[in-house]
Amino acid sequence: MSKSTNRRVPSxxxxxxxxxxxxxxxxxxxxxxxxxxxxxxxxxxxAAGLKGFRSRHPVVSALVPVALVLAVLATMVIxxxxxxxxxxxxxxxxxxxxxxxxxxxxxxxxxAPGVAAALEVPAATLDNVGSPSSVVAPSRTGENxxxxxxxxKPVVTYIGAxxxxxxxxxxxxxxxxxxxxxxxxxxxxxxxxxxxVYPNTQTLSFYGSQYSSPYLDFEPVEEATNQVxxxxxxxxxxxxxxxxxxxxxxxxxxxxxxxxxxxxxVVIGASYSPQVLAGLSQSQIAGQLANPSSPVAxxxxxxxxxxxxxxxxxxxxxxxxxxxxxxxxSIAKSLGA
Amino acid sequence: MTTHAIEARRVPRWAQFSALALxxxxxxxxSYLTVTHYSDPASLACPDTGVVNxxxxxxxxxxxxLGVPVAVLGLAWxxxxxxxxxxxxxxxxxxxxxxARLAASSLGVVAVVYLVYVELFxxxxxxxxCTAVHVLAVCLFGMVLAARAxxxxxxxxxx
Numbered sequence: 001m002s003k004s005t006n007r008r009v010p011s012x013x014x015x016x017x018x019x020x021x022x023x024x025x026x027x028x029x030x031x032x033x034x035x036x037x038x039x040x041x042x043x044x045x046x047a048a049g050l051k052g053f054r055s056r057h058p059v060v061s062a063l064v065p066v067a068l069v070l071a072v073l074a075t076m077v078i079x080x081x082x083x084x085x086x087x088x089x090x091x092x093x094x095x096x097x098x099x100x101x102x103x104x105x106x107x108x109x110x111x112a113p114g115v116a117a118a119l120e121v122p123a124a125t126l127d128n129v130g131s132p133s134s135v136v137a138p139s140r141t142g143e144n145x146x147x148x149x150x151x152x153k154p155v156v157t158y159i160g161a162x163x164x165x166x167x168x169x170x171x172x173x174x175x176x177x178x179x180x181x182x183x184x185x186x187x188x189x190x191x192x193x194x195x196x197v198y199p200n201t202q203t204l205s206f207y208g209s210q211y212s213s214p215y216l217d218f219e220p221v222e223e224a225t226n227q228v229x230x231x232x233x234x235x236x237x238x239x240x241x242x243x244x245x246x247x248x249x250x251x252x253x254x255x256x257x258x259x260x261x262x263x264x265x266v267v268i269g270a271s272y273s274p275q276v277l278a279g280l281s282q283s284q285i286a287g288q289l290a291n292p293s294s295p296v297a298x299x300x301x302x303x304x305x306x307x308x309x310x311x312x313x314x315x316x317x318x319x320x321x322x323x324x325x326x327x328x329x330s331i332a333k334s335l336g337a
Numbered sequence: 338m339t340t341h342a343i344e345a346r347r348v349p350r351w352a353q354f355s356a357l358a359l360x361x362x363x364x365x366x367x368s369y370l371t372v373t374h375y376s377d378p379a380s381l382a383c384p385d386t387g388v389v390n391x392x393x394x395x396x397x398x399x400x401x402x403l404g405v406p407v408a409v410l411g412l413a414w415x416x417x418x419x420x421x422x423x424x425x426x427x428x429x430x431x432x433x434x435x436x437a438r439l440a441a442s443s444l445g446v447v448a449v450v451y452l453v454y455v456e457l458f459x460x461x462x463x464x465x466x467c468t469a470v471h472v473l474a475v476c477l478f479g480m481v482l483a484a485r486a487x488x489x490x491x492x493x494x495x496x
Contacts, residue, residue: 058486058487059483059486059487061486062482062483062485062486063479063482063483065478065482066475066478066479066482069446069449069450069475069478070475072450073449073450073453076453076454076457076458077457080457080458229400229401230374230375235392238392
């Protein structure tokens with residue numbers, strides 16, 4: 001009964017079943033259907049033409065939605081290609097080195113106002129801080145060959161992750177030190193994982209940042225975000241083969257943060273305890289960088305001085321204004337320069 | 338009640354088996370993505386140093402939808418499509434099954450458009466294995482539409 005009913009309602013459909021193909025049957029259905037619904041005479045030729053095409057090319061007609069989908073996908077690709085990268089750009093040095101592609105990092109936020117400017121700590125403050133005993137100094141690798149980029153400048157490589165509280169601490173010092181040799185742009189804010197030690201330590205992320213300097217190249221790698229995925233953290237960037245090689249040679253345990261300064265000095269782990277930053281916002285941390293008596297400045301600026309001194313050893317003590325400053329010159333001696 | 342049912346038609350065997358093959362292929366790739374999602378996402382056989390970066394895509398925050406990994410959703414969808422494209426399913430005279438097949442394949446294409454958007458504009462990287470599933474999903478959608486279009490009228494034998 002049900003089949004009978006189904007075939008009965010569109011009366012034309014019964015006609016189709018007696019014909020050899022669907023084509024003529026469809027046309028017949030269309031005409032009879034249109035006539036009953038009262039479509040105007042002027043629309044009939046067009047409708048009939050459309051029906052005729054559908055009848056003659058049923059598969060082609062049926063695949064029109066597929067063509068539309070492909071058109072949408074092609075449009076997206078064209079828009080993407082022609083608009084360039086709207087995602088945050090990675091550090092220029094990393095792009096030049098064939099690093100990973102730009103991507104949106106859900107773990108980062110805009111840097112709090114004033115933080116970027118505060119990274120340029122006055123030289124007098126840095127000299128005043130000097131080298132506190134609580135700060136760990138970079139270690140010599142024993143290598144004599146300075147690692148240089150294709151532009152001939154020494155390469156400073158950082159490998160860390162946004163979830164890592166020790167990386168959170170070390171980034172402040174790296175940023176302060178590198179800000180003496182060049183300029184950062186597009187730095188972002190982030191924090192360490194909330195379920196690790198020193199939870200939610202406020203910091204900045206090198207992911208998507210750019211750094212330019214006449215003295216050195218900076219290649220940062222943020223291996224993961226602070227976003228939990230499964231029982232780990234979402235992967236963000238992967239070291240290149242050369243960066244992995246550095247890690248394997250000087251940091252067999254694969255600990256992060258890892259800072260390689262021209263293959264000559266390395267810092268493995270944080271140079272000071274992240275506890276110093278506990279409970280402080282990015283703005284509060286940045287606000288204390290210029291106060292040499294504050295614990296934050298003692299830690300961050302002190303570690304930055306150590307890094308700075310190591311950098312001057314691979315830049316040929318350039319610029320002299322930094323290399324000859326009292327604190328840096330003193331630290332450089334203790335580094336075994 | 339509409340009567341435009343496929344029940345009174347017969348879908349050619351080539352269309353039936355092509356659709357099934359596409360669904361099985363999608364299930365196979367989705368299985369691989371699911372296994373690697375739960376084991377080691379970095380182990381995907383895929384370059385990860387350029388625009389093509391499977392690990393970046395499959396471990397991004399976009400790889401989970403409503404708490405469920407997209408790889409798992411893809412596997413579930415492809416298994417449903419396998420069921421809907423089995424020869425027995427094609428032979429079943431059911432309007433609901435025909436609609437379900439069309440709806441499921443359409444849902445797959447909608448998901449493809451969304452995921453390609455996410456890859457291009459949110460993550461900035463393309464996952465080759467995901468793209469394979471996307472291609473299969475679009476092809477499957479086309480095959481379902483084509484199968485419905487070429488379905489021949491079925492004249493019941495006179496009683």
